[in-house]
Amino acid sequence: MTKREEIKKFISLYLRSRFTVSEMPEDECDTEAEFILQYLHSQGVVIKIGGEWCTQHGYPIPCHKCGARYGQARIEPLIKGEE
Numbered sequence: 001m002t003k004r005e006e007i008k009k010f011i012s013l014y015l016r017s018r019f020t021v022s023e024m025p026e027d028e029c030d031t032e033a034e035f036i037l038q039y040l041h042s043q044g045v046v047i048k049i050g051g052e053w054c055t056q057h058g059y060p061i062p063c064h065k066c067g068a069r070y071g072q073a074r075i076e077p078l079i080k081g082e083e
């Protein structure tokens with residue numbers, strides 16, 4: 001499970017625990033979770049992937065190709081397909 005799927009699942013489970021099925025049907029929890037993720041995405045929220053990566057070669061730091069000791073954190077958008 002990717003981080004974004006994990007986050008979406010958490011929001012859905014949270015909504016499920018807060019509302020009864022008659023107040024919020026099962027599939028509506030997913031729709032609401034998606035809506036929240038869309039909003040966060042529109043505000044520039046991204047998922048940071050652990051560690052730093054060589055900006056030139058894409059290897060983890062320290063880069064085994066150029067020896068770079070500083071790189072950049074890799075990020076992933078909250079919404080799939082928005083890379």
Ligand SMILES: [Zn+2]
Binds near residue numbers: 056058059064066
């Ligand atoms: Zn490198």
